[in-house]
Amino acid sequence: MTLTEYAPAKINLALHVRERLPNGYHILDTIFAFIADGDRLTATASDNCSMNIVGPFSKGLPVNDDNLVLEAAKALAKAAHIDANVHFTLTKNLPIASGIGGGSADAAAALRLCNSLWGLDWPLEKLCEIGLALGADVPVCIASSSCHGTGIGEQLVPISAGQWQNMPILLINPLKPVSTGQIFGQWDKQDKGVFEGPVNELESVAKGRNDLQPMAISLCPEIALILEQLSQSNPICARMSGSGATCFALFADDEACVQAEEQIKSVFPDYWTLTSRLHDWDFGRER
CATH class of the missing domain: 3.30.70.890 (GHMP kinase, C-terminal domain)
Incomplete structure (x- = not known):
């Protein structure tokens, strides 16, 4: 079985930085929004945890333990006490290290995919807890919907009927x-x-x-x-x-x-x- 998820680009419509914490994170006040385009991730059952990367921005993106997609799969498998048996294909359409959440969105897509592929059916809130350990932007990318973010960006309040929808x-x-x-x-x-x-x-x-x-x-x-x-x-x-x-x-x-x-x-x-x-x-x- 092969499953596919989109990993849409994240936009900070506003990003107010309030305070630096001792652990290096920052207190933020931000408006998150998402666009109709982004990366694409497919997942297939496998006997190990692996991936390959294609697309216009595949060059220079490592396939190793530091890759957020693989990290996400392994973190979810560890939490579920199962083996991370999955093979990913990432179509990298977004520039790397570009401030639009490409890596975080890819990790979020990996969590959603493995949640379905492995039959876990865990709620979004549980996936967000796992995602936060991977990066501050991963939780908001799990649902990929407009939110008002505070804390380090993980305290999320959905924004209904944002006037920018479909803009x-x-x-x-x-x-x-x-x-x-x-x-x-x-x-x-x-x-x-x-x-x-x-x-x-x-x-x-x-x-x-x-x-x-x-x-x-x-x-x-x-x-x-x-x-x-x-x-x-x-x-x-x-x-x-x-x-x-x-x-x-x-x-x-x-x-x-x-x-x-x-x-x-x-x-x-x-x-x-x-x-x-x-x-x-x-x-x-x-x-």
Whole structure:
């Protein structure tokens, strides 16, 4: 039996950093959203735990014990007291180390797949507990739906009827990986305040910020150039996602989104771009 799951890209519509904890994690106030595109993961019963990686961004992604997909399968198997007998094929469509949760989304997809493949049928909450040990963004990627995240990003409150649902979005990445640890390590430790306003309103999102953006720009100046170019396309909102280097812009209609991509490609022909839509997947939840 072969099962397939999508691993949609995660977007931080706003990312307010509040405090650094002694363990190196940070207290956050963030709005998570997801898009209709991402990586794809398939799982097949096997006599061991293995994987292969294909797709446009497969090069340079290791297949070893540090791979989050394999880590996720082994963590779930350990919790269930069974052998991690599964073979994965990951189609890597998203840039690596790009601030849109690619690795976390892949790990979340692995947890959902193995949960089904092995007949565990564990609830999402239990998968989230296992996922948190793999990374702070893994729990929100399990359901892949809009959430207001606090704590280190693991305290999640679903956002119903977010005004951004199905809204066109443009993603741009200069294909220059940045280190999440290095970006957070350079945070200026200035608490600039919580996310203000109703969490499901676009106006509140547009007034938000990404507190990691200045640090990321210092390491990857291309981010500032992308955002400057995006500002000329009259977006509803444009900023960096996560720790970068992917930037995004929201638009009122498809035509404006496509025109913005064409303009970006004319200025930065070698950058990765993707036009998509914001979309709540609600994996594993009853509808």
